Amino acid sequence: MTQSILIEPAFDRLLQVAVEVFAECGFREATVREICSRANVNVASINYYFRSKEALYAQALAFAFQEANRLYPLDAVLDKGLPPEQRLTLFIGNFLHKLLDDSHLGLYSKLIAREIADPTKALDEIIETAIIPQFSLLTEIIQQILGAAADKMIVKRCLLSIFGQCLMFKHSRSIIDRLYPELIANDPAIQACAEHIAQFSLAGLTRFAQPQKRPIP
Numbered sequence: 001m002t003q004s005i006l007i008e009p010a011f012d013r014l015l016q017v018a019v020e021v022f023a024e025c026g027f028r029e030a031t032v033r034e035i036c037s038r039a040n041v042n043v044a045s046i047n048y049y050f051r052s053k054e055a056l057y058a059q060a061l062a063f064a065f066q067e068a069n070r071l072y073p074l075d076a077v078l079d080k081g082l083p084p085e086q087r088l089t090l091f092i093g094n095f096l097h098k099l100l101d102d103s104h105l106g107l108y109s110k111l112i113a114r115e116i117a118d119p120t121k122a123l124d125e126i127i128e129t130a131i132i133p134q135f136s137l138l139t140e141i142i143q144q145i146l147g148a149a150a151d152k153m154i155v156k157r158c159l160l161s162i163f164g165q166c167l168m169f170k171h172s173r174s175i176i177d178r179l180y181p182e183l184i185a186n187d188p189a190i191q192a193c194a195e196h197i198a199q200f201s202l203a204g205l206t207r208f209a210q211p212q213k214r215p216i217p
Contacts, residue, residue: 015060018057023110035056061112099166135159142205169193
């Protein structure tokens with residue numbers, strides 16, 4: 001019992017610092033020595049707690065997703081008693097706020113963005129444990145709106161279109177900050193953008209949900 005109490009602070013500190021260093025430098029440029037120096041622990045601690053730099057990185061990525069989901073829970077979106085249109089708006093609002101959070105969560109988003117842009121072996125596990133559940137949830141909502149008989153390819157394109165609109169605010173933030181900073185200046189502004197994306201997406205989804213007219217011979 002005493003041993004676990006002594007181990008925990010060092011483990012947690014290493015994990016937190018690893019998120020910071022990997023977010024700043026990326027997996028390939030980050031060094032074990034730098035992480036241990038910032039965490040004020042012996043270099044051997046990496047092997048003791050995580051076995052390798054690769055395992056530490058995978059754990060840091062998983063931790064980043066867990067913290068993001070803890071700070072922005074999807075409880076309301078998971079409520080199947082709500083209309084799918086409302087669930088879609090809630091999902092987009094949750095995702096956009098998560099992407100644009102300027103608190104410590106910004107480091108987690110930066111780390112995740114780096115991994116997606118320059119993937120390592122850790123991405124496969126992250127897709128399985130963190131990304132697929134989000135995709136599955138949005139797919140379920142889209143299918144509710146389009147109808148059970150909706151074409152699967154259309155559902156997938158609609159899903160990526162919705163995510164793409166949100167990710168534009170993240171990956172082009174430096175441009176938005178210079179051209180239209182008022183759009184993401186605070187939480188109400190971000191929420192307004194989320195509601196716009198939802199309305200814009202619902203207009204497109206409604207079009208796909210309508211039965212196709214047969215061409216006049």
